Amino acid sequence: MGPSIMRNIQSSLKNLLPVISFARPSDVDRYLKLYNIDLDSGKYRCAICGDVMTRENIYALIVNGSSIKLICNKPSCQAKLSIIPLEHVG
Numbered sequence: 528m529g530p531s532i533m534r535n536i537q538s539s540l541k542n543l544l545p546v547i548s549f550a551r552p553s554d555v556d557r558y559l560k561l562y563n564i565d566l567d568s569g570k571y572r573c574a575i576c577g578d579v580m581t582r583e584n585i586y587a588l589i590v591n592g593s594s595i596k597l598i599c600n601k602p603s604c605q606a607k608l609s610i611i612p613l614e615h616v617g
Contacts, residue, residue, distance in 0.1 A: 558588055562595055573599035575607050 558564075564571060571580040574596035577585065586600035587608060598608050 554583055555585055562588065562590065562599060564588075564595065566595070571597050573601075573604055575599070575604040576601060 559566060566580055566582055566585070569579055572578060573580060573584075574589070575598060578595045578599050578601070580599060584599045584601075585597060587598040588604055589596040589598065589608075598604050
């Protein structure tokens with residue numbers, strides 16, 4: 528397969544991931560409440576790097592059925608999010 532075909536496949540797969548990226552602080556609180564996630568507890572960690580999740584560093588919430596994964600806002604974690612298969616997260 529050529530590089531352009533691989534990019535198209537990766538782009539298509541990326542669009543299939545159920546990801547919520549937070550654009551506004553109000554979105555963070557709404558989705559955390561919706562999924563009953565208490566970041567003040569200190570028990571939630573980034574599924575990629577393992578850092579403790581806070582309201583200040585949350586980038587994305589991945590929901591796959593009953594499984595919920597959080598991703599921090601480090602550029603390296605954001606980059607990996609676009610290529611990491613869900614079954615390998617966390």
